[in-house]
Amino acid sequence: MSLTSTMTGNAQIVTVNAERIDAAIAIQFKEDMRSETESGASRVILDLSEVKFIDSSGLGAIVAAMKQLGSDRKLDLAGLTPMVDKVFRLTRMDTVFDLYASLNEATAARKS
Amino acid sequence: MVDSFACSFLATELDARSGICSVVERLQDMGLPEARAHEVQIVLAEAVNNVIEHAYADAPLGNVYIHCNLNTERLWINIHDAGAPLPDEKLPAGKLIDLSGPTEDLPEGGFGWFLIRALTSDIRYERRCGNNQLALCFEINANEAETTNVVP
Numbered sequence: 054m055s056l057t058s059t060m061t062g063n064a065q066i067v068t069v070n071a072e073r074i075d076a077a078i079a080i081q082f083k084e085d086m087r088s089e090t091e092s093g094a095s096r097v098i099l100d101l102s103e104v105k106f107i108d109s110s111g112l113g114a115i116v117a118a119m120k121q122l123g124s125d126r127k128l129d130l131a132g133l134t135p136m137v138d139k140v141f142r143l144t145r146m147d148t149v150f151d152l153y154a155s156l157n158e159a160t161a162a163r164k165s
Numbered sequence: 166m167v168d169s170f171a172c173s174f175l176a177t178e179l180d181a182r183s184g185i186c187s188v189v190e191r192l193q194d195m196g197l198p199e200a201r202a203h204e205v206q207i208v209l210a211e212a213v214n215n216v217i218e219h220a221y222a223d224a225p226l227g228n229v230y231i232h233c234n235l236n237t238e239r240l241w242i243n244i245h246d247a248g249a250p251l252p253d254e255k256l257p258a259g260k261l262i263d264l265s266g267p268t269e270d271l272p273e274g275g276f277g278w279f280l281i282r283a284l285t286s287d288i289r290y291e292r293r294c295g296n297n298q299l300a301l302c303f304e305i306n307a308n309e310a311e312t313t314n315v316v317p
Binding site: 148 | 272
């Protein structure tokens with residue numbers, strides 16, 4: 054699972070360089086997110102614009118990644134493609150995460 | 166006009182991934198609209214993951230058999246495996262999971278049956294001769310609002 058990070062202001066942007074976060078890769082994703090977010094940035098933006106598909110395992114792994122950050126840090130999601138967006142909205146996970154249509158919108162949003 | 170086809174693949178995550186992608190591509194070639202193809206892909210991923218993780222949990226490597234039947238009004242997909250039965254041989258309720266608690270208590274699983282129920286118009290399960298048969302129905306022409314069966 055390839056993840057690449059850049060910093061912008063006080064936010065860490067983690068880009069997922071994979072087309073699917075599904076049962077075959079969910080555990081790896083969770084572990085890779087743990088290493089990638091060790092730096093401790095208070096806000097992490099997960100750029101999902103390359104991800105075309107997630108299943109419930111992928112959804113669970115993203116929830117796990119958020120829990121791994123701890124209560125002082127925030128995980129926002131950006132660039133959800135149609136199938137991914139559909140899974141989040143059906144399960145009401147759009148009430149748990151802030152979803153941004155694009156990375157620009159995510160970085161432009163002020164976070165307290 | 167009715168079109169149908171069948172295929173099978175090994176019950177591993179990687180074989181399922183490519184097997185399901187082929188099924189969906191074939192259905193799109195047969196005229197399945199893109200929105201339905203998305204939903205079929207989600208439902209198949211969930212149903213087949215259940216076969217891999219639960220039906221074949223304690224068994225040596227088995228196969229997953231898929232049969233699709235498409236007409237202008239609906240698509241029936243039958244998933245057949247030789248693994249363990251559903252608990253009590255009943256379809257799980259698949260209710261929407263409560264997300265209102267604190268972050269540290271958020272569930273990381275259990276969404277599969279909810280997604281299957283939300284995106285299908287009919288589901289039938291039968292246990293026969295040591296095999297599981299799960300039949301899933303998708304309405305082809307209904308619009309988004311009608312086909313998403315979300316039970317709060």
